[in-house]
Amino acid sequence: MNGKKPVLEIRGLRTQFFLREGIVTALDGIDLTIYENESVGIVGETGCGKSMTAYSILRLVPHPGRITAGSIKYKGSELTTLDPDLMRSVRGTMISMIFQDASTALDPVFKIESQLGEVISLHQNIYEKEELEKKIVEVLELVRIAAPREVMRMYPHELSGGMKQRVMIALALSCSPSLLIADEPTTALDVTIQGQILKLLKGLVAKTGSSMMLITHNLGIVAETCDRICVMYAGRIVEDAGTYELFEHPKHPYTAGLLTAFPKLGEKKAELSVIRGTVPDLMNPFKGCPFVDRCDKAMGICSKQKPGRVEVSPGHFVSCHLWSGGESSDGG
Amino acid sequence: MADLASYVIRKMLLAIPIILLATLIVFLMLYLTPGDPITSLTPPHASVSELDEIRDKYGLNDPLYVQYGRFLWLIVHGDLGTSIGATTRNLDVSGLIVQKLPLTLELMGIGLAMSYSIGIPLGIFSALRHNSLGDRSVMVFTLLAYAMPSFWLGILLMMLFAVELEWLPIEGTTGGFGSIILPAMTLGIGNAALTTRMMRSSMLEVIRQDYITQLRSRGLPEREIIYKHALKNAILPVITVIGLDIGWFIGGSVVVETVFSWPGIGMLITSAISNSDFPVVQGCILVLAFFVIAGNLLADILYAYVDPRVRLG
Amino acid sequence: MRLRKALNDRLSTWKMAGGVRQTAADIIERGGRNAMVVIGFIMILTIVSIAILIPVLPIADPTQIETGQEVLPPSSDHWFGTDELGRDVFSRVLWGARISLTVATVAVLVSMSIGIVLGLTAGYFGGKVDYVITGAIDLFWTFPPFLLALAFAAALGAGLTNVILAISISYWAGFARLMRGQALSMRERQFVEASRALGARHWRLMFMHVLPNCIAPLIVWASIGVADAIVIESSLSFLGVGTKPPTPSWGWMLYSGKDYISEAPWISTFPGVVMVLTILGFNLLGDGLRDVLDPRMKGQRR
Numbered sequence: 001m002n003g004k005k006p007v008l009e010i011r012g013l014r015t016q017f018f019l020r021e022g023i024v025t026a027l028d029g030i031d032l033t034i035y036e037n038e039s040v041g042i043v044g045e046t047g048c049g050k051s052m053t054a055y056s057i058l059r060l061v062p063h064p065g066r067i068t069a070g071s072i073k074y075k076g077s078e079l080t081t082l083d084p085d086l087m088r089s090v091r092g093t094m095i096s097m098i099f100q101d102a103s104t105a106l107d108p109v110f111k112i113e114s115q116l117g118e119v120i121s122l123h124q125n126i127y128e129k130e131e132l133e134k135k136i137v138e139v140l141e142l143v144r145i146a147a148p149r150e151v152m153r154m155y156p157h158e159l160s161g162g163m164k165q166r167v168m169i170a171l172a173l174s175c176s177p178s179l180l181i182a183d184e185p186t187t188a189l190d191v192t193i194q195g196q197i198l199k200l201l202k203g204l205v206a207k208t209g210s211s212m213m214l215i216t217h218n219l220g221i222v223a224e225t226c227d228r229i230c231v232m233y234a235g236r237i238v239e240d241a242g243t244y245e246l247f248e249h250p251k252h253p254y255t256a257g258l259l260t261a262f263p264k265l266g267e268k269k270a271e272l273s274v275i276r277g278t279v280p281d282l283m284n285p286f287k288g289c290p291f292v293d294r295c296d297k298a299m300g301i302c303s304k305q306k307p308g309r310v311e312v313s314p315g316h317f318v319s320c321h322l323w324s325g326g327e328s329s330d331g332g
Numbered sequence: 333m334a335d336l337a338s339y340v341i342r343k344m345l346l347a348i349p350i351i352l353l354a355t356l357i358v359f360l361m362l363y364l365t366p367g368d369p370i371t372s373l374t375p376p377h378a379s380v381s382e383l384d385e386i387r388d389k390y391g392l393n394d395p396l397y398v399q400y401g402r403f404l405w406l407i408v409h410g411d412l413g414t415s416i417g418a419t420t421r422n423l424d425v426s427g428l429i430v431q432k433l434p435l436t437l438e439l440m441g442i443g444l445a446m447s448y449s450i451g452i453p454l455g456i457f458s459a460l461r462h463n464s465l466g467d468r469s470v471m472v473f474t475l476l477a478y479a480m481p482s483f484w485l486g487i488l489l490m491m492l493f494a495v496e497l498e499w500l501p502i503e504g505t506t507g508g509f510g511s512i513i514l515p516a517m518t519l520g521i522g523n524a525a526l527t528t529r530m531m532r533s534s535m536l537e538v539i540r541q542d543y544i545t546q547l548r549s550r551g552l553p554e555r556e557i558i559y560k561h562a563l564k565n566a567i568l569p570v571i572t573v574i575g576l577d578i579g580w581f582i583g584g585s586v587v588v589e590t591v592f593s594w595p596g597i598g599m600l601i602t603s604a605i606s607n608s609d610f611p612v613v614q615g616c617i618l619v620l621a622f623f624v625i626a627g628n629l630l631a632d633i634l635y636a637y638v639d640p641r642v643r644l645g
Numbered sequence: 646m647r648l649r650k651a652l653n654d655r656l657s658t659w660k661m662a663g664g665v666r667q668t669a670a671d672i673i674e675r676g677g678r679n680a681m682v683v684i685g686f687i688m689i690l691t692i693v694s695i696a697i698l699i700p701v702l703p704i705a706d707p708t709q710i711e712t713g714q715e716v717l718p719p720s721s722d723h724w725f726g727t728d729e730l731g732r733d734v735f736s737r738v739l740w741g742a743r744i745s746l747t748v749a750t751v752a753v754l755v756s757m758s759i760g761i762v763l764g765l766t767a768g769y770f771g772g773k774v775d776y777v778i779t780g781a782i783d784l785f786w787t788f789p790p791f792l793l794a795l796a797f798a799a800a801l802g803a804g805l806t807n808v809i810l811a812i813s814i815s816y817w818a819g820f821a822r823l824m825r826g827q828a829l830s831m832r833e834r835q836f837v838e839a840s841r842a843l844g845a846r847h848w849r850l851m852f853m854h855v856l857p858n859c860i861a862p863l864i865v866w867a868s869i870g871v872a873d874a875i876v877i878e879s880s881l882s883f884l885g886v887g888t889k890p891p892t893p894s895w896g897w898m899l900y901s902g903k904d905y906i907s908e909a910p911w912i913s914t915f916p917g918v919v920m921v922l923t924i925l926g927f928n929l930l931g932d933g934l935r936d937v938l939d940p941r942m943k944g945q946r947r
Contacts (some may be wrong), residue, residue, distance in 0.1 A: 058549055092551035104542040111566050119550045155640045364800040479925035481876040483883045484917045583791035585878050602884050605799050618671045628787050
């Protein structure tokens with residue numbers, strides 16, 4: 001694109017769950033590229049597949065699901081077919097994840113120092129007690145935890161929500177990954193703390209030069225933090241553009257709907273606008289565009305054929321028949 | 333660790349009213365018996381003067397609360413009354429109990445060890461192979477074992493090992509280690525079924541948790557995740573029920589000792605019942621109740637030691 | 646096929662009727678799909694039918710002592726052989742079923758009643774009442790039911806009613822706990838508030854509204870309770886403080902059979918096997934229903 005190398009390249013990713021009642025297609029052909037030093041936001045409603053994308057990248061899709069098609073390349077190496085032990089070495093060191101609810105994502109019966117120590121020892125081969133301790137303190141200071149030596153010796157339940165999330169970030173960044181996946185990092189926190197954590201994340205990512213994939217349902221957060229935004233719906237990426245571009249010139253009806261539904265300061269409205277209808281059932285595969293029932297601009301072809309991914313302007317991709325005329329073309 | 337210490341003290345203080353309540357109930361047992369309480373306390377065919385003597389000794393003419401007070405006083409001083417049984421006439425109940433107690437404790441100890449050494453690994457095995465043939469067989473085994481009352485299981489084992497195979501003696505303590513195996517196994521297998529189920533469901537629950545996925549995302553080896561993290565978390569509910577288990581074992585040993593004629597507290601109670609030796613029965617129940625309470629206390633403390641979240645509660 | 650259709654139709658009507666019938670239909674439908682429930686139900690049905698029909702079945706008198714016929718192995722005359730007093734084991738086993746089931750069912754019903762009343766009261770009214778009742782529940786709950794039953798049975802002496810009493814006293818805490826929890830959660834629910842606003846009186850509220858919603862867990866507990874009660878009763882009988890001879894009780898049969906294990910194993914074996922199957926049936930039903938209705942209850946111990 002602009003000379004930057006891609007850190008992550010996903011093509012045609014399909015992840016399905018094989019249940020007794022049927023097959024649920026959580027991800028239906030995801031195409032996504034994240035470049036070096038880039039922060040990409042993934043937005044969408046609950047259940048659209050945002051988190052599942054993250055799990056698929058790390059190959060942590062829970063049973064009974066699996067990746068059934070597509071390729072995920074990390075710096076050129078294919079992850080989907082990687083030997084399990086090698087995949088394990090990728091996790092935590094090259095690609096790392098921050099989970100939504102730090103209260104449930106930290107092991108409750110181990111102290112902070114053991115949890116951090118475990119990860120640092122494993123990946124950086126530091127086993128000597130004093131050196132390990134030094135590293136732990138270093139990493140805790142990095143996430144701006146005051147009194148790191150005391151916090152270290154505590155258990156997760158003794159910390160506040162914000163502090164737990166910082167520990168989570170510390171765990172994720174302790175081994176300087178090239179790609180940080182943040183799954184709704186602020187959703188479980190107080191509004192006042194949310195801002196702090198976001199700022200911290202942004203600063204750390206800039207400092208370490210990693211790329212970030214920020215997953216959230218909150219448009220406000222991605223507006224502030226990300227260079228690029230991907231909008232997901234029912235397991236597909238429907239629009240992919242730079243932040244400004246997306247907000248100023250949304251092309252997909254769903255994106256437009258999201259933006260108008262989001263109340264803005266200074267705007268006077270009689271009613272909150274909503275997108276009518278509900279999220280489709282992912283168990284019954286649908287031939288056309290999944291948004292067709294809720295779309296004001298639906299055309300005949302929309303219920304018959306899936307729209308392909310089209311580049312409507314440089315760096316701006318949409319999957320919609322309004323722009324594609326039913327043909328798929330190559331994304332940049 | 334200071335929070336642990338204060339937790340222990342709090343729990344021990346709480347145990348005191350429970351113990352008192354237990355003594356009250358045991359005391360009142362005397363009045364549950366059909367007929368005049370005096371008949372429970374005297375050997376059959378006692379003369380009128382003997383009856384009066386005993387009535388005075390136990391203060392049966394005094395108001396209830398005085399009697400209860402005396403009862404407590406005696407207990408604290410280790411006096412649990414005197415036996416009126418045929419073979420043990422006039423022996424101190426507490427003496428009898430002290431004599432038999434070690435045997436019961438021995439039995440319970442080995443039984444507990446068996447139960448956990450079978451139950452915990454089996455539960456883990458089962459959980460890790462959820463819904464496989466191995467898992468289903470284990471579940472069938474637990475269902476069957478749970479449906480068998482201890483005495484039946486004991487008789488079955490007796491038939492199998494002592495009669496058919498003649499590997500082990502049928503009853504008594506004569507055979508040294510050999511004679512404790514069958515009763516211990518009976519207790520152990522019976523409880524292993526419960527332990528296995530608890531461990532299995534706890535493990536299944538833990539594996540689904542977010543922090544397990546988080547640990548995997550850090551690249552930790554699966555073995556470490558299961559045996560260090562998952563296990564420590566999963567074993568908590570199992571430890572909680574150690575207290576209940578001890579209670580079960582105490583109840584179970586009464587039955588099992590009778591089956592195998594193992595001369596511990598269980599046999600003591602049973603023969604006392606058939607001999608209408610009320611003081612012994614009463615004394616034994618009190619001691620057993622005390623052990624149940626102590627067992628629960630121990631379980632609470634153990635739990636707090638392992639799971640730091642509990643210490644605040 | 647027609648039977649199935651008729652059954653399905655009936656179930657659908659019930660479901661639409663709401664209330665108790667809907668819950669029942671739901672249970673039947675979901676339970677029917679669970680192997681444990683079906684097997685357990687069939688086993689229970691079999692043994693209960695036998696127990697009920699026994700007096701009119703043409704089998705030997707269980708208390709008939711026949712000298713000269715002692716300790717005979719199974720034959721066409723005596724399907725399960727005879728015991729040490731010449732009594733027909735087969736008939737004793739079946740009559741034992743009747744006794745054990747009666748004792749267990751009545752005991753469970755009694756403890757259920759006590760437990761429901763106390764539990765609902767505690768959960769519904771809260772405050773001091775709740776505090777006191779919960780204290781009692783905790784005390785009885787921590788004691789192994791068998792020991793409690795043993796203590797009471799030892800004091801009261803052997804005999805059918807005493808056994809029932811002893812078991813009831815030791816088992817009510819579980820039901821009370823359950824009902825208290827249900828009452829607590831129901832208390833905040835909309836329809837309770839609504840009814841109260843309409844002026845409904847407390848008792849009416851508790852029994853007409855709260856109780857029907859708790860049917861599912863109650864059935865689970867009751868089923869497991871019967872299984873436990875059979876175990877307790879037979880254990881007590883085995884120790885001599887349960888049912889008294891000549892009442893044919895499984896526990897007693899096993900006790901007297903124990904001495905004949907080498908020469909006449911059938912005296913203990915048959916009652917034992919039938920007993921285990923009965924207990925298993927109730928356990929299967931209870932566990933199966935529990936899995937079906939609320940998987941979260943799985944980890945709990947009684």
